[in-house]
Amino acid sequence: MKILRAQWGPIMVRKKQKCKQKQLKRGFKNWPRAWLIAGVFSATLCIMLLSFISVPLALLGLGLFGLVGMIETEAHERSLWQQAASFKFKTLKDGQDALVKDMAKNTRDIEALKCKVRNDDAYEQPPAAMINKDMPSKRASLPLGLDYKEFPRSPRAIKPQRPAPVIPAQNDRENFEDLSDSIVRELIHHALYEERVDVFVQPIQRLPQRQTRFYEMFARIRARPGQYLPASRYMAIAEQDHLDDKVDNLLLLHCLKTLSESARIKRAAPFFINVKNTTLKNGAFMKRLLNFVAKNRELAPRLVFEIRQRDFDAMPAALLEIMRGLGTLGCSFSLDHARSLHIDVADLQHFKVRYVKIDAVHLLAAAQNGGKEFSALHKAKRKLEANGIGVIATKIESEEQMRNLLDFDLHYGQGYLFGKPELEGAYKSRGQGRRAGLEENAV
CATH class of the missing domain: 1.10.287 (Helix Hairpins)
Structure with missing residues (x-):
């Protein structure tokens, strides 16, 4: 009634x-x-x-x-x-x-979500004093003859007014194994001390039109002019030093700043941000996020938090409730590194998971094997899409791979074929930035 x-x-x-x-x-x-x-x-x-x-x-x-x-x-x-x-x-x-x-x-919903974060048994305050305590002993060992005094503290939160020019390398996924862990650690500490984490974006395109529908944001550390450390090289070391939450906070700050600056743009592209279990129970992260969502409720649907499937499967009930609370406020989630598409649809809908990412390698293997494996995977994909959950094929590197994936009738694709991760605003014209919801001076 x-x-x-x-x-x-x-x-x-x-x-x-x-x-x-x-x-x-x-x-x-x-x-x-x-x-x-x-x-x-x-x-x-x-x-x-x-x-x-x-x-x-x-x-x-x-x-x-x-x-x-x-x-x-x-x-x-x-x-x-x-x-x-x-x-x-x-x-x-x-x-x-x-x-x-x-x-x-x-x-009341926002206050209840704050209470859940505050009362969570796994709640941890970010080790804010760790960097300042360790910095004096590490300044003398900076690589490349750098000194902190040569870098005046920037008044901006993440980056200067104009980003440094990017020098494209022949192999964009250059291996940084020549840098030792100690040098990488110094680079991380220096970037966080100066609050200068560079943000890269990669488009996620709608297929078969190949029109940009989303952007995924990555935090990278500058190693030398025009070259940046990918997360695969520095994240393990950052986790050892308990600095990964600091990186996530700066990435979130940049994303929220970009969302605010592009709020006036119609049909601006949403952003995918990688988060971990520890990020959701980080007090500073959640406080900043909830304050932003409370003041900008209309921008919340443009925030998509990306979580690994294995982390989602092992997530405790308290963090799952935080996910559901963020979904109630308008945010959504995406599962990354999915091993299979045979996932409980009811759980995904309950915890506001709107997208599932699976590597193109798994799809290509099923297509080559054919038969029941291909049929089962294709059926699982259609079931997810019928329930409002988009399937995104990642790491599509060539046109040949794209042709071999046509039988899956993919709606979204991500990979070097559609666009490599690039420094936000480095290659985009002002008109392209406006259409995509990215301001050229937002970096």
Whole structure:
């Protein structure tokens, strides 16, 4: 019954309002016909009787009846206008009350989510003092003859006004194994000390049109001019030093800044951000995210948090509730490194997982084997898509791979074939940045 009222209530209100407006326009035409006919007949009869007595007296009676009729008509129209105005004021008041209740509900949801994060047994404060405590002992061993004094602290949160030019390498996925772990560690500490983590973006395209639908953000550490350490090279060391949360915080800060600057752009592209279990229980991360979502509820659907499937399978109940709470506020999630598409759809929908990423290698292997394996994988993909969960094939490197994947009828693809990870704004013109929801000066 409540659902029917919620669905039909606004329609009935609009109908009543239209009826009131029609009554206001018709005025005295809404009077009962019997009363109108009786009044006209009585006035005519009186005027005829007065005409037998005296013509001036009849004219005086005619004027008197006309004046009374005008007064009654004006009073009736005023009454209808008052009723219509009262109805409109009541409608506005009801709408305001509903809006206040909705805002109160959103506030309660945000406070409940904050309490869950605060009361989580696995809650950990980020080791904020770790960097400052360790920095004095490490400054003397900076690689490449660098010194912190040569780099004045930037007033911007992540990057300077103009990004450093990127020098494309022959092999964009250059191996940085020639850098020792100690040098990589120094580079990480230096980047976090200066709050200068560079952000790269890679497009996720809609197939078969090959139009950019999303962007995935990556945090990278600058190793030398034009060359940046990928996450696969520095993340393990950052986790050892408990600095991975710092990197995630800076990446989130940059993403939220870009979302705010592109809020005025229509149909701007959403952003995928990689997060880990520890990120969701990080107090600074969640506080910054919840404050942003509370103030910019309309931008929340453009945030897609990416989690590894193995982390999702092993996630405790408290963190799953945090995921569901973020989904309630408008954010969504994506499963990365999926080993298979045979996933419980009900769980994905309950915890607001809207996308599943699977490597093209797994799809190509199933296509080569054919038979039942290909049929089962294709059926699982169609089941996910039928329930509103998009399947994204990743690491598509060549046109040959794309041709071999045509039988899967893919809707989304990501890989070097569609665009390599690049420094945000380095190669994009201003017009392209606007269409994609990326500002050229947002880096």
